[in-house]
Amino acid sequence: MAWPEKTPPTTDASEKRTLGAGVFRRCEGCGATLAANELAASFEVCPRCGHHHKLSADGWRRLFCDDGALEAWDEHLEPDDPLRFSDGKTYKERVALAQKKTRAREAIEIGKAQIGGRPIGYGAFVFAFMGGSMGSVVGEKITRLFERATEEELPVVLLQASGGARMQEGILSLMQMAKSVAALERLRHKRLPFVSVLLHPTTGGVAASFAFLGDVNIAEPKALIGFAGPRVIENTIRQTLPAGFQRSEFLLEHGMIDAIVPRLEMKATVGLLLEHLMSGSAGRPRAPEIPPARSSAPRR
Incomplete structure (x- = not known):
């Protein structure tokens, strides 16, 4: 008696491993397996x-x-390629890949929005675009955000x-630090x-310029915030850093930020802050005007 032949599998091992990909997510905090749509509905908060997982712009x-x-x-x-930079790939190629990946033209979006019916100048970094790095265009857009908000007399919220x-x-990228801070002063x-609003991570030239210059500086829980990363600092000073160094909680304890606000409470908190700040500024005499600086790119 002959045994029946085995039916060949319809999927290979690699296909089995991807079964459910995109349907379930594992929480980076507690390790729980969650439905992807459940996590998306809570704005990436377990x-x-x-x-708090990273949330897109x-x-x-x-x-x-x-x-x-x-x-x-x-x-x-x-962005342009003023230095004709290449590190195995040209800068233009890297920008094109980032634009395709994020469907954004640069690492920040700016514009006019409303929070609780109040008009604001709004900006948010696109971290997926080359790590949210600040080049000439990002710095120019932040400068224009502050300048246009000044013209239209809007408060500014920058994430x-x-x-x-x-x-x-x-x-050219480092020059954006001074230019954007000058616009903020106006x-x-x-x-x-x-x-x-400081999210995870906020580092380098952004942290060293306008990020800590808010009338109120607030952060998400456990966000990494600082100039150089902990590993770079430890390797430089050859010392072990304190536990939680450069996390939101450490910065709050040492007076570097004003508050830590959970993501789902962020809009209500900022709305309340703006209500107090705008009412407090009403009727105050304005300081003498500062002449506007010349932008590095023409308006169109």
């Missing part, structure tokens, strides 16, 4: 342990802005998640509030 817009609506400013600006200055643009002279 409903079991409260761990699109997710932040939906969470923060009324109806998720943003009147975008200066969308046409795109930051960045690895710092963009190395492919060298000194906003201050109009007595308009700036709320700085």
